[in-house]
Amino acid sequence: xxxxxxxxxxxxxxxGTLLWIIIKLVEKNKRQTKNINNDGIINSFESAKTANLxxxxxxxxxVYVEVKRNNGTNEIFKGQTKDISIMGxxxxxxxxxxxxxxxQVNFYSKVKNRIWLDAKVVWSNTNMPEKKIIIPGFGIKxxxxxxxxxxxxxxxxxxxxxx
Numbered sequence: 001x002x003x004x005x006x007x008x009x010x011x012x013x014x015x016g017t018l019l020w021i022i023i024k025l026v027e028k029n030k031r032q033t034k035n036i037n038n039d040g041i042i043n044s045f046e047s048a049k050t051a052n053l054x055x056x057x058x059x060x061x062x063v064y065v066e067v068k069r070n071n072g073t074n075e076i077f078k079g080q081t082k083d084i085s086i087m088g089x090x091x092x093x094x095x096x097x098x099x100x101x102x103x104q105v106n107f108y109s110k111v112k113n114r115i116w117l118d119a120k121v122v123w124s125n126t127n128m129p130e131k132k133i134i135i136p137g138f139g140i141k142x143x144x145x146x147x148x149x150x151x152x153x154x155x156x157x158x159x160x161x162x163x
Contacts (some may be wrong), residue, residue, distance in 0.1 A: 058083035058090070063156065064108040065091060068116065071101065081107075082135065085152050086145075088122070092137040096126045105140065107156055115152050120144040 037069040061084050063109045079093030089105075097103070123139035125132075145153070 010028070010079050022073065041107075041114075058085040058088070059157065061157070066106040066108070067091065067093070067095070067097075068104040068106070069101070070103055079137065082137065082155065084153075086157065088119075088139060088141045090135075092135055094136050097121055097124055097138050098126060099124050103140065105142075107152075109156075114145075114147065117149055117153070135156055 003102070054132045061081055061082070063081045065079050065081060067077055067079055077093060077095045079091040079095070081091040082092050084090075091105070099121055103119050103121060106114050106116050107121050119140040119142050120137050122141045125136065125138070142149075
């Protein structure tokens with residue numbers, strides 16, 4: 001009889017331990033997915049900021065820009081940076097633009113000459129429902145940065161010559 005009671009107690013302890021492990025795994029999974037909706041879209045901007053896989057950290061900087069589409073129309077529209085690095089930027093604007101679209105960007109500066117930087121759209125909220133868009137705009141990656149264009153960007157990041 002003692003051996004059967006011991007087996008029952010041991011079994012209950014094992015079941016309890018197993019249930020505790022399952023509960024902890026479920027809690028961990030809930031914490032990791034609480035900011036993601038059924039479409040896999042991050043619901044909060046703060047959550048989006050935590051997943052930063054960029055090589056160069058972006059700094060918050062509001063600079064007015066002109067964006068020229070290279071899609072044959074050469075449409076030019078205005079926007080403003082939210083953040084920027086030597087490799088890319090997030091541009092706030094209401095114009096719809098698609099991922100992988102090639103564009104050129106010019107930063108408004110005190111210097112009168114225009115320097116158009118080649119860029120590719122790497123993220124866009126064009127296809128998101130309006131109610132999900134926190135900040136309208138798109139992320140870009142700079143392309144073909146020769147030394148003079150890199151110096152231009154470094155100057156921008158150091159607050160020289162820019163409004």
